[in-house]
Amino acid sequence: xxxxxxxxxxxxxxxxxxxxxxxxxxxxxxxxxxxxxxxxxxxxxxxxxxxxxxxxxxxxxxxxxxxxxxxxxxxxxxxxxxxxxxxx
Numbered sequence: 001x002x003x004x005x006x007x008x009x010x011x012x013x014x015x016x017x018x019x020x021x022x023x024x025x026x027x028x029x030x031x032x033x034x035x036x037x038x039x040x041x042x043x044x045x046x047x048x049x050x051x052x053x054x055x056x057x058x059x060x061x062x063x064x065x066x067x068x069x070x071x072x073x074x075x076x077x078x079x080x081x082x083x084x085x086x087x088x
Contacts (some may be wrong), residue, residue, distance in 0.1 A: 001040065060085050
């Protein structure tokens with residue numbers, strides 16, 4: 001195994017990836033990395049995090065929470081619920 005660099009863990013559990021490792025993985029600020037474990041140790045690799053966009057706005061969620069706290073109406077689909085919320 002070739003050691004590419006070393007880093008210390010901070011009191012908050014953070015590490016700094018050495019610049020040589022960041023260059024090799026072509027990592028820029030804000031990019032995600034994955035930590036994988038195999039028999040020989042930990043593997044660090046680039047990864048892409050796909051997050052599904054929120055289905056409802058914060059205002060819509062507030063209305064949903066208000067409706068959910070009392071007896072309400074059941075909807076067969078999210079679109080039906082959105083139409084109802086827009087009409088409120």
